[in-house]
Amino acid sequence: MRLDVITIFPAYLAPLRESLLGKAIADGRVDLAVHDLRDWATDRHRTVDDAPYGGGPGMVMKPDVWGRALDAVAQPSSTLVVPTPAGRRFTQPVAAELAGCAHLVFACGRYEGIDQRFVQDAASRMPVRELSIGDYVLAGGEVATMVIVEAVTRLLPGVLGNPESAVQDSFAGDLADLVEAPSYTRPPVYRGLPVPAVLTSGDHAAVAAWRAEQSRRRTTENRPDLLIQ
Numbered sequence: 001m002r003l004d005v006i007t008i009f010p011a012y013l014a015p016l017r018e019s020l021l022g023k024a025i026a027d028g029r030v031d032l033a034v035h036d037l038r039d040w041a042t043d044r045h046r047t048v049d050d051a052p053y054g055g056g057p058g059m060v061m062k063p064d065v066w067g068r069a070l071d072a073v074a075q076p077s078s079t080l081v082v083p084t085p086a087g088r089r090f091t092q093p094v095a096a097e098l099a100g101c102a103h104l105v106f107a108c109g110r111y112e113g114i115d116q117r118f119v120q121d122a123a124s125r126m127p128v129r130e131l132s133i134g135d136y137v138l139a140g141g142e143v144a145t146m147v148i149v150e151a152v153t154r155l156l157p158g159v160l161g162n163p164e165s166a167v168q169d170s171f172a173g174d175l176a177d178l179v180e181a182p183s184y185t186r187p188p189v190y191r192g193l194p195v196p197a198v199l200t201s202g203d204h205a206a207v208a209a210w211r212a213e214q215s216r217r218r219t220t221e222n223r224p225d226l227l228i229q
């Protein structure tokens with residue numbers, strides 16, 4: 001998979017080269033390039049925004065600068081991802097879908113967002129996904145891009161140490177609408193708190209049943225919205 005990220009704060013994306021994704025890049029499973037949007041600005045001040053038509057607070061990012069940037073990195077197999085609070089909800093199934101894409105281009109908007117004509121024009125020649133990572137507003141799309149990139153790339157073959165982990169994740173595979181059961185490791189007793197006995201019983205069927213029950217209990221407590229579908 002190739003990832004191109006366009007932003008006015010390239011340094012913000014540095015953490016993407018750490019940990020699992022850093023190893024996937026080193027292994028050649030993922031190509032990552034981060035670009036400074038201002039490289040496609042044409043004036044002396046490398047301007048990327050302007051006042052909003054129709055009035056209102058803040059500034060809007062210029063479509064022409066973004067259009068030139070996308071033209072420079074787009075390939076026939078590109079999908080444009082635009083993180084925005086106004087987007088469709090980014091979920092585990094969406095992560096799995098994006099993991100099947102050959103090339104993802106992330107447009108990190110700032111200020112009051114990007115002129116919608118940039119998205120409209122891009123949609124005339126490639127798939128475009130406007131995605132929200134939750135019901136809150138950030139200062140820019142960079143952090144949301146890192147969330148999406150991590151959730152997507154950890155699903156790629158060979159990126160996760162143990163591919164079984166992805167199956168047992170919350171919201172994935174067997175747990176499509178449930179959160180995962182709590183996890184435990186050594187020591188057997190921590191500050192007077194023992195590990196649930198079933199987990200050291202050696203009875204795999206009983207462990208599986210216990211974990212399924214714990215997933216249901218936790219989902220009811222923390223995410224009852226997942227049960228109403």
Ligand SMILES: COC(=O)c1ccnc(N)c1
Pocket residue numbers: 083084085109110131132133134135136137138139140141144
């Ligand atoms: C500027 O981008 C955002 O504020 C943003 C992006 C994606 N999801 C959100 N919930 C917010």
